[in-house]
Amino acid sequence: MDDRYGTDVLAAGWRDAGRRATPEIEAERDLVVEVAADGYCGAVVGLQPGLVELEDRHGRRRLFPLGGGFLIDGAAVALVAPRPKAPVGPARTASGSFAAPQARARVARASRILVEGKHDAELVEKVWGDDLRAEGVVVEFLQGVDLLDTVLRDDPPSAGRRYGVLVDHLVPGSKETRLAEAVSRGPHGRFVRIVGHPHVDVWQCVTPRALGIARWPDVPRGIDWKTGVSRALGWPAETPVDLARNWQRILGAVTSYRDLDPALLGRVEELIDFVTQDAPAAGAP
Numbered sequence: 001m002d003d004r005y006g007t008d009v010l011a012a013g014w015r016d017a018g019r020r021a022t023p024e025i026e027a028e029r030d031l032v033v034e035v036a037a038d039g040y041c042g043a044v045v046g047l048q049p050g051l052v053e054l055e056d057r058h059g060r061r062r063l064f065p066l067g068g069g070f071l072i073d074g075a076a077v078a079l080v081a082p083r084p085k086a087p088v089g090p091a092r093t094a095s096g097s098f099a100a101p102q103a104r105a106r107v108a109r110a111s112r113i114l115v116e117g118k119h120d121a122e123l124v125e126k127v128w129g130d131d132l133r134a135e136g137v138v139v140e141f142l143q144g145v146d147l148l149d150t151v152l153r154d155d156p157p158s159a160g161r162r163y164g165v166l167v168d169h170l171v172p173g174s175k176e177t178r179l180a181e182a183v184s185r186g187p188h189g190r191f192v193r194i195v196g197h198p199h200v201d202v203w204q205c206v207t208p209r210a211l212g213i214a215r216w217p218d219v220p221r222g223i224d225w226k227t228g229v230s231r232a233l234g235w236p237a238e239t240p241v242d243l244a245r246n247w248q249r250i251l252g253a254v255t256s257y258r259d260l261d262p263a264l265l266g267r268v269e270e271l272i273d274f275v276t277q278d279a280p281a282a283g284a285p
Contacts (some may be wrong), residue, residue, distance in 0.1 A: 002237055004171065009138070013021055022068055022077060023075075023077050023078070024077070024078045024079075024080045025077045025078070025079055026079075026081070026082040027044050027047060027066065027079045027080065027081060027082060028044060028082055029044055029046075030044060030045075031043065031044045031072075032072075033072055033077070033079065033147025034070065034072070035054075035064060035067060035069065035070060036069050036070060036071050036076065039234070040056065040062060042054030042055050042056040042061075042062070043055055043102070047066075047081060047082075048063070050065060050077055050283070051063045051064065051066060052064055052065075052102075055179060055212060059213075059214075060172075060213055064081060066081060067079065067080075075267040086109065093128075093131055094127045094129075094257065107136055108137075109135070109136045109138070109275065109276070110160055110194055111160075111161055111164075112137070112138055112161075112162075112164070112275065113132075113138070113139045113140070113163075113164045113165075113166065113271050114124050114139075114140055114141070114151065114164070114165045114271070115139060115140075115141050115165075115167075115274055116141065116144060116161055116202075117142075117143060117144070117202070118141055119202050119203070119247050119251075120141060120202045121140070121141040122255065123205065123260075124139050124166070124268060125139060126254055127254065127256065127257055127260065127268075127269055127274065131272065132235050132272070135270060135272065135276050137275055137276065145165075145175075145176055146179075148165060148179065150185070152183070152188050156182060156188060158191055159191065161190045161227060162274060162275045162276045163191065163192045163193070163194070163275070163283065164193050165180075165192065165193065165194040165195070165196060165271075165273030166196060166197075166267060166268065166271060167180070167194060168197065168199060168200065168201055168202060169194040169197075169200055170194075170195065170198065171198050179194070180194035180196075192268070193269060193275075195267040195270055196267060197263045197264045197267060199263070200219075200225050201225050201226060202264075203216075203229065203247065203250055205260055205261045205263070205264040206251075206253065206254055206259060207260065207261060210254060210255075210259035211250065211258075211272065212255045214255075217229050217232035217233065219232070226246070227243065228244050235249070
């Protein structure tokens with residue numbers, strides 16, 4: 001008859017002899033688990049250092065420590081952070097482009113992509129940053145599309161210095177649309193491309209699905225849009241710091257182009273193509 005305790009109590013691991021080890025399961029996105037302590041059941045929607053975020057069927061989210069204390073189909077498991085996986089095929093950037101192996105950033109071009117504000121610049125950098133560095137394209141923000149005329153006057157565009165401009169709320173009759181039409185008819189129109197998305201603010205370019213909400217709230221006229229949205233979602237909105245934190249929460253939900261409205265995707269790709277056109281040879285039309 002076997003002695004499951006062994007004969008040497010001083011041997012390493014004697015306390016665990018005969019115990020069944022709890023299997024470790026990688027906390028992959030959408031994995032459904034139950035919390036043994038209180039019966040909370042949810043799908044994995046995110047990870048933080050040492051923590052896993054679960055979302056239940058009502059859209060409510062909670063954070064739990066990684067490790068033991070979870071159940072899958074009634075069996076005890078320990079959740080661990082997913083281990084890095086070897087790429088199966090060519091790696092892709094967050095924008096969906098094939099990543100060049102061991103690519104080095106190019107020297108910056110004279111051409112630029114201009115966006116209205118800091119949030120626009122951060123979103124473009126997060127999704128298209130690898131592509132922009134590979135092409136040597138710098139993104140700058142204007143702090144308002146009204147300052148575009150000043151940029152064009154102080155640093156006029158040319159065949160070797162193109163400007164691609166991304167603006168919010170580019171819809172018929174808007175101030176942005178009238179400005180775009182005026183620039184395209186002006187002396188610099190050939191070397192400036194102004195495109196945009198239909199949303200009031202770049203926040204709306206992040207899909208509601210990425211944030212775990214059904215839709216972006218409607219904000220009545222006369223109320224600052226970011227403030228109104230934050231309050232409708234139950235987020236702090238009393239100070240600029242509150243709004244900055246809310247934006248970081250939104251930006252943190254973006255992992256790739258799949259988390260963005262297609263109305264933005266095509267426009268940014270169009271600007272990258274425009275500003276990376278080679279300048280014509282001397283004497284060319």
